[in-house]
Amino acid sequence: MAQLDVQPKNSSPWWIWLLLAIFAILILFFLLRGCNSKTTVVSTTDSTKTIAVTKPDWNSVDFNSPVITDPDITDKDIVLSGTDKYTIYTLGENILFATDQNNLQGSADAKLKQIAASLNKRFKDAPIAIYGNTDSTGTGEHNADLGGWRAKTVKDWLVANGIDGDKISLHTFGESKPVASNETAGGRQQNRNVQIVAFPDSK
Structure with a gap:
């Protein structure tokens, strides 16, 4: 009877998963901060336009x-x-x-x-x-x-x-x-x- 040589599958090292998780968190952080900045700029622009309309010439x-x-x-x-x-x-x-x-x-x-x-x-x-x-x-x-x-x-x-x-x-x-x-x-x-x-x- 032939003998089967079955080797266990190598699993990825745990530290690779840790690096991927940290990288994903950093991307999420920068995306959220970018969205908040855009909101502030729009609000300031709208406020300036309102003041300009009411100023006498x-x-x-x-x-x-x-x-x-x-x-x-x-x-x-x-x-x-x-x-x-x-x-x-x-x-x-x-x-x-x-x-x-x-x-x-x-x-x-x-x-x-x-x-x-x-x-x-x-x-x-x-x-x-x-x-x-x-x-x-x-x-x-x-x-x-x-x-x-x-x-x-x-x-x-x-x-x-x-x-x-x-x-x-x-x-x-x-x-x-x-x-x-x-x-x-x-x-x-x-x-x-x-x-x-x-x-x-x-x-």
Whole structure:
């Protein structure tokens, strides 16, 4: 009778299975982390788009807009202009401030109170921008700074009198946007002004 030589089958070493298990766990870990990163990026992008849609386009404001009236504004030193999208309140800097200063004069209080009352009545939730303008006396850098400081002074007054400061942005044109000639005293006086722009149509 023939003898059968049957050898037992060799099994794979245990450490090969251990390495395969570790490798599979690592792949699973990196896949899950990659998915979480993608979700975060999408969420941030969507949030940014929402903010951009609600921001007013201050560059679209035409400061030569037609003069308009408001029954609540009776002070003749306050000039109103604008369109159906925004209203501009203009006050001469010489009325609000002494020459080359950024502290409000005593007469400014009553005028700013009229503007604040009008803003609260007509533009309660509207974004507001304050622009400071100067004549060309002095350096351009100094005038840009002065316009900015005067705009901030007006903002601080409005906030102290009930206007939401989070809705107010500050801008300065300095001497760069004259409305009259800087060659005459009268023209320079016109160029020294502060403009408060309410922009309810922010879409």
